Amino acid sequence: MIILANIISLTIVFAVPLMLVALGGMYSEHSGVINIALEGIMVIGALCACFVLNAFDKSGMGKVHPQLAMLIAILVAGVSGMAFSVLLAFAAINLKADQTIGGTALNIFAPSFAVVLTWAIQGQGQTTIQIPSWIRITQETFGLEKGGNTFFNALIFKYFYLTTPIAVILFIAAWMLLYKTRFGLRLRACGEHPQAADSVGINVYKMRYAGVLISGFLGGIGGIAYTIAVGSGFASSVGGYGFLALAVMIFGNWKPVPILGSAVFFALFKVIAAYNSSIPFLPKLDNIKDKSSLYQMLPYIVTMIVLIFTSKKSKAPKAEGIPYDKGSR
């Protein structure tokens, strides 16, 4: 039973970054800009948040007000991701550059930039930024007794970070913003038929900026959420999660609720990949030499299979990827 609790709580902690980043991609694409730079945005967000956490650790504030420090780090992740996404927005909207190429350039740039900055601050060769242990929410955070290794404790407190409740709030906010507000209606119109939006007086360029910046914010938070979930510190990479999130977004048909579902689905496979040896009912495959690699391939293989079956009937925003030009008929 404890193992089940572990699997569930781990799945949640891995689903959080996937969902946040996929929601970010969704916002960008609903405005009409393909955001393939999510991977890079995650790296930048995680990088900045890790520096902030370390600074709090050194100053001692982290141990006194751990969740306040964590909240600030999450905000820094979001804002830095947003700042980084301005580069994509400028290239895609103002310069009308090819969005895939622009995004790819940012993806190549981000990890190299992260390595340079990490070395500059931590010293040559110190590639990994450690994450302080006080960020985890424990029983003590709520003033409770530290309980034993029960099902409940394993389920709630083993992998409980501030990113999880924030992700829940952001999910609800993202859904409401997209479907229940004037902004959401106009944003979606810009991704579907920008000429129609323009003809009723909506500024397509502004809405597209808004879409990309929101995706930068969510992508940055997703970056730190991923780093926390992995738990071994930040080494200038988010392990392809930005791309996995794009698959989650496509599988989720550019809609928040299905995106949540597919994020959990993909996270489950990630957990199986990482903890296969301790899950009793999985085949042990003892005669295969490197079976853990086999399991680690799972999430990516599943991604490909799922996309083969779903990409045909997927409903992408019609005008995504096409730079908007007022003059064209």
Place this chain on the structure above:
Amino acid sequence: MSEDYIIEMLHITKEFPGIKANDDITLQLRRGEIHALLGENGAGKSTLMSVLFGLYQAEKGIIKKDGQEVQIKDPNDANRLGIGMVHQHFKLVECFTVLDNIILGVEDTKHGFLEKEAARKKVMALSEKYGLRVDPDAYVSDISVGMQQRVEILKMLYRDNEILIFDEPTAVLTPQEIDELMEIMRGFKKEGKSILFITHKLAEIMAVADRCTVLRKGRYMGTKDIAGTTKEELSRMMVGRDVQFSFEKKECKPGETLLSVKDLVVPSKVHKNNAVKGVSFDVHAGEIVCVAGIEGNGQSELVFGITGLEKASAGSIRLCGKDITNASIRVRSRDGMAHIPEDRHKYGLVLDYSLEQNLVLQRYWQPEFEEHGVIKAEAVRKYSEGLIDKYDIRSGQGPLTPARAMSGGNQQKAIIAREIDRNPSILVAVQPTRGLDVGAIEFIHHSLVGERDAGKGVLLISLELDEVMNLSDRILVMYEGEIVGEFRPKDTDVQELGLYMSGAKRNTAGKEGIAV
């Protein structure tokens, strides 16, 4: 000021690269009138209206509302002045509901959230008042073209616009829907709204408009009272010369069988009714065979099957005696089939290619244009310049004009030039004059008859009965995927064809055909 003008556009000049779209044009709209704006494709009608609606800025000239000079920099300004527009290509978001499309841009909110109830009531009230039937919760992707247009009209009414611009509203409608629209426009006039009605169909102007302003090649040709003018006078102003509304052709002398379709079955992607269910007919050298019918009775699928865009599931097609039932499109084209497609944007042209690239699209691999896998730019340029000259294709930058930037009539001329110049034995033309002006229609009709007189076979699919009666040597009527009647134009009339087209009558002997 003696006249009560609600909108005046005075001496408007608007230039695009290489073309003067509007050259010193003046348009004065009286309060409560229906004012038609007439001109051929590329005459500058849409440009002028886009200037009024704030989509383009004019280089010269002023716009006055109620005698006061106004600046219209974007559609929001136009909306504030009460100007609304139904665009030729509808500006509707397909995955939104009708209601969402109507309120987009002027949404009500409550505590930051959308508030649609009041909007729904207003839309339903307007819909009732003017007889504009719509379903507010249907998705635009699911509704008919006619209803989409009603949504566009409701968009204007919802914004309380009093100056309504209709840009070529009848091009996409059936005859019944056109009558309905005319009635609605008269209703608006009664309400005191002022209407600008862009068209090139003279009959519609005569039926509904009070006055008419004519443009030709970006220039102002004058404004006429409809009561004091005639169709002929207006068309002369528009085209610059007399236009023949019908013409004599030589007697038909059918020769050998060029295209033979036998028991053809083609599945449909859209609707079961559209599928072709066992159709047989021949097209001979030197004749024009017309397939008439109401839209959506399998004509498109029949053409898809013949031209190879869709695979036939049964039956056979022979081109000049050779079986091409399963041949590729290139083989069919090489063996003498030319195709003027229904949807010139989708199947006729690569819109983002230049005119010369489009003109050589069917033959760029021929040794004349290609050597060692490299296209000979000079040969292509020379060839395309020849065609542009011969077929009078007008465009801003000659062979280098992007196809997208050309007017509909000139796009169609480019397709016809490309297809006919390959000297095909059979020409399949699907609604070749759809949405075109008098001058272009005349040109296309002459081209088709020219092909026939040169001993080619022409298969013409048309929804316009006048065109069918005028051009054809033989008429096949299609209904629900079958050929239900075969006629010669001189032995029948429009009324009789209409009965067969609606399925009210059917001629079983038609399957055997008239002996030729």
